[in-house]
Amino acid sequence: MSFRYNPAVPVLESIQLTVPAGSRLGIFGPNGGGKSTMLKLILGLLEPEQGSIRVFGQSPARAARQGWVGYLPQRSEAVWQAPLTVRQVAAMQAQQHVEPWRSLPADLARSIDDMLDLVGMRHLADRPIGELSGGQQQRVFIARALAARPRLLIFDEPTVGIDAEGRDRFGRLLNTIHKTLKMTLLLVSHDLRVIMDGCDAVAVLSQTLHLHGSAEGVTPEVLAEVFHHDIVGHDRSGGQSRPSAGLSSTE
Amino acid sequence: MPGVGETFSNPFTESRVAKHPVTTLDYLTEYAFAREALIAGVFVATAAALLSTVVVLKRLAFVGQGISHSAFAGIGLAVLIGLSGIWSEVLILASCFAAAMVIGSMGRVRGGGDDTAIGIVLAGAMGLGFLLLSLRQPLRRYEWYEQWLAAMDAPAPIGLESILFGSLMTVGPEGVGLSIVLAGVIVAALWWWRRPMLLYVFDETVARSAGVPVARLRLLLLLMLAGVVAVGMKLAGVVLISALLVIPGAIGLQFCRRLGPTLLVSWAAAMAGVTGGIVLSLELEQFKLTPGATIVIVLIALYALAAWFGRYTSGRGQSPHG
Incomplete structure (x- = not known):
């Protein structure tokens, strides 16, 4: 699946990802890497330019109408x-x-x-x-x-603005939810600790999928590759990125 | 009905003032226009009060302004064509609906926003309305136009002051019928769609992700606002009807923390504003106060009272997020 808002700037390219039902996947990556866009595509709020997305075998819009998807946005409106x-x-x-x-x-x-x-x-x-x-x-x-x-619960940056104690409490809550309700969880965060605490697998995303596997696979080399990509990408489109913000949260 | 260009004059004024300071009750028993205005006012207030809580929470006050001012274009066209009675009402309603749909669709156009759309529609409709109203007099020099007006059995048009600030005398039996239908439709629609509407009003992003038809709900809301404006503008006027769509909800939200009481207080405030405004307009008729002005004054007095009272209740509604 690929997506772009502007024909000249691809946001997501050649993404191929399968999330088994009942699993917990953390989507990790730098700011501007396309994490929130990917969520909007899964929620049916955007349409992919190429390829398709299926949520439990249905189109995202149909899955939303069936009430299969729960969503917690990053900034509550x-x-x-x-x-x-x-x-x-x-x-x-x-x-x-x-x-x-x-x-x-x-x-x-x-x-x-x-x-x-x-x-x-x-x-x-x-x-x-x-x-x-x-x-x-x-x-x-x-x-x-x-x-x-819902059969799928999506969290977009759930720990932004929450202190360390709140983050730990959130991790425990995520584990309780998974144990009690056995639903599929998708957690988007630029904070690797949150993903490692609450997810079975991680997908590292920055325009394209750099890794999909266990959190142990997120090596310093992968991080360097992903955040370097972020710097280059933003420099091309106006140079407003602050990649260190993403890196510092993972250190 | 008073004619266009005629000064707003109440044929009952002189006899009434000459007799004694008659009470409003005398008016209600003696004159159909006062009864009709009061009955229509009660039903318009009911519809407006229910919507006003949504208008305040969704920050749609300016949308109400845009729709109410676009009624002016419908009035201008009705006057030019020489429509009367229910057909004139239908045309005004159509112009408000059209404005609501234009505002609803323009808000999604690239580079546009709601306020841009409203600014364009408001100014455009006011300009068009004045243009159409002004055309009637010069066109009367032509025989074909006179014949057309005669064929339409065109009434003398309503005075400008009545259009802008309302008039008790222009409501009529059509206004009463329409206000009852309007209140019934709005109460039924809000009850039927109460669950998706509540989620849409509280959290639009989550509503959209949950498959709630947000665009259709927004259009429904705008059409309901257009209905209240079109029916209520005869009473409160094009300029002041939007106050009825904002102030009752603002009063309810000043000091209520539950949905039921908020709606009840908003309704009570709207009823007090409309009935109080009509009574003031009748009692002080020697000052020729338009009902639109008196309704707004009563509502603002109630809002000031609610704001004062609200200061003594605990600081509610302050999000920890600022």
């Missing part, structure tokens, strides 16, 4: 002023498939509370969402995605 409780936010995605004339089924309501329990937010279920801290809101959003019972 949520409207914090909305007068909604934690429970209402957690229920938002799961209730999309309930017919308009029906009220929320009791088993679905229980499942939403269970997911809030899983992420440790049940005790705040009746609190307004705007009163929660950033880390608490992130856990509510994870519960929202989980409550819809």
Whole structure:
């Protein structure tokens, strides 16, 4: 699969990647390497220029409509002023498939509370969402995605702006989710530690796929190749990159 | 209905003021126009209040402005053609719908954004409306145009002040019927699509990734706004109707932390604004206050009260993300 926003600048080239159902894949790479673009393609928000993407055998748009995909974006665009409780936010995605004339089924309501329990937010279920801290809101959003019972859960840079303790807590939560719900997890991050803590395999991405295998395969040579590519790529298109930011987080 | 270019005058003013300071109740029992305005106001307020919470949360206030001003083009065309009654209403509604669709589609055009689209549509519709209104008088020199107006049984057009700032006397039975249908359709649509609409309003990115038809919901929202503008503009005027789409929601969000109470307070504020504004307009008629102006004044007074009250409740809605 290949993709470009601008005909002159390829963003993703000749990507061939299969993720086994039930596995945990971390997508790692420098800023501007095409990680978020790849997620948008998997979510069906963009169409590949060449090739195709199948999500459990269906087109990404169809998989999204079936409710098979849960997504936690890097920067939440949520409207914090909305007068909604934690429970209402957690229920938002799961209730999309309930017919308009029906009220929320009791088993679905229980499942939403269970997911809030899983992420440790049940005790705040009746609190307004705007009163929660950033880390608490992130856990509510994870519960929202989980409550819809997706077959694939996608995290885009989930630990950006979170301190070391929060990062460890997130790693533990990821392991709990995988053990409890057995769903496929896709985690995009420029922080290799997060991927090593919570994933079975890693895909190193910078315009093209440099490696797909275990995290131990991410050697200093691979990192040098990937981040060098980043420097050259950005220099060609205006020289605004700061590759050291990506490297420093992996050191 | 008063004619174009005529000064807004209330035929009941002199007799009423001469008699005694009559109460609004006398007006409501004696004159159909006052009853019609009040009934239409109640239903328009209901529809506007429900939408206003969404307008505030999705930051669509300027969109409301764009749609309301584009009603002017529909009015201009109706006056030029000589349409009256329900056909005039349909044309105004069509112009608001057209504006909503243009704003909705232009927002996605490369290099454009919502505010650019609204700026173009707003100015274009106002310009076109004035142009069409101005054409009527010079065209009357031609016999074919006079014959056309006679064939259409064209009424004397509404005064400019009434178009811009509303008039109780222009609502009529058509306005009452349309406001009831409008409120019914908007309440039903919001209830039917409440789940996708809630996700779309709260988190558009996640809504899109979850397969929610975001573009269709946005269009539905714009069409509902256009409906409120087209039906409510007779009461509050082209310039001031958008206040009814913003202030009630802003009041509800000032101090409510739950969805149900927020909608209820928004509705109560809209009802108080519209009924209070109509009563003020009737009671102080010797000052010839347009209902649009009095409705907005009451709503702003309520907003100031809510803001003052809101300061004493805990600091809500401040995202830790800033």
